[in-house]
Amino acid sequence: MQALLSVAPGGPETLELTTLPDPEPGKGELLIGVKAAGVNYPDTLMIRDLYQIKPPRPFAPGGEIAGEVLAIGEDVAGYEVGDRVLALTGHGGFATHMTIKAPTAVKFPQSMPFEDAACFIFTYGTSYHALKDRAHLRADETVLVLGAAGGVGTAAIELSKAQGARVIAAVSSQEKAEFCRKIGADEVIVYDHQMDRDAQKAFSGEIKAMAGPLGVDVVYDAVGGDYAEPALRSMAWNGRYLVVGFPAGIPKIPLNLPLLKGCQIVGVFWGASVFRDPAGHTQNINDLFRLYGEGKIKPQISATFPLKQAQDALVKLADRSVLGKVVVSMP
Structure with a gap:
């Protein structure tokens, strides 16, 4: 797998594209082949240690992904290999593969492209x-x-x-x-x-x-x-x-x-509301998928960057020149 890692506090120029062994899903986890990752303002803060969440290094930024289930860990029900899912990951999304806790994965409609799904939730x-x-x-x-x-x-x-x-x-x-x-x-x-x-x-x-x-x-x-x-x-x-x-x-x-x-x-x-009111969050997500299907909302993606150029996506976001959303696509 490839991942764009934060190895030291700093700006996008400090990120390093690294080749790592493919992960395996543990108990209660899914292995996701990431197809696209949304770029959000917290990503620009996290790599500088300016965000309230500070993952141990090295870590990949990217708190929002969409991809396919590649493997299923022990004690996981309700998913099959090949399912299209999106997830909020906090970090780790600027990578071709990642494991996530199964309950955090949300299946999304076949009609929704991976790029839209990666910057939806x-x-x-x-x-x-x-x-x-x-x-x-x-x-x-x-x-x-x-x-x-x-x-x-x-x-x-x-x-x-x-x-x-x-x-x-x-x-x-x-x-x-x-x-x-x-x-x-x-x-x-x-x-x-x-x-x-x-x-x-x-x-x-x-x-x-x-x-x-x-x-x-x-x-x-x-x-x-x-x-x-x-x-x-x-x-x-x-x-x-x-x-x-x-x-x-x-x-x-x-x-x-x-x-x-x-x-x-x-x-x-x-x-915080997602954790405090999971039933309300589920209802809201269902409402949003309905609005998307009705054509009333659609992510406004202004730029897509390959993983090896994801630093440029973060620069664009940090200087507040982005129109709508920016997405990182995986090889």
Whole structure:
């Protein structure tokens, strides 16, 4: 097997393509021939030891895979060799083979390509949990998506539109703005890269102008930093501000704002929710497969890299130039 390994803390340039013996499945495990792996922001942090999960080295990044079952370990039922499965692995996905615990494998439809399956659960799972379980989004509401051209952002646009909501997409470039319009955003705002007080006021004013006099019902914030406060200032009464991520930094929020707005600041920790509510997670995954089959959602894959060039995929993600999703394909 081949694997792209993190052998020391650092950026993508520190990863090494390595040949290793093929693994064998242990008790309760499946051996997966990986066909494709999704690339997600935590991968860029994990190799630098900046993520809350720090696997022992050497390890391969890649927390989301799709492939075929090659072998089945002892005490595993419900799977056959050749089954097409996807899984959230945490790490290890940038490899041609890996073993996973059987209960983590999810069979996916024959009509879904491996590339779509490899970048399906993380982004859509996060955004569906956020909008359905945390925001309780309704069809007549307005959603503001910050970082709308990224993986979870594009999923949030598609899922909000599937629910019948109105979407304002906020992005950092005209290219990203056109991309968001193409996938269904009703309105688009291009915000400044440097968000000083004047830029914050202007950004908040643009949001309010597009949202109308009642304000934004749901803010989906996958950016954080200085973009958070002006978004919060645009909230409607009983609005829900979803804290999804903060690649621009952890914001400092004046707590008088949620009081004056009568709104909620709601944390979105999808990974923990999967373990705390497995039945709810299963229902959500079934809902997402149904929406995919109906053509209402589809991963927006903008680039595919071979395993030997997966470092380039991580660079592209880290510099926030990605439109939608990036996938690593295996030889």
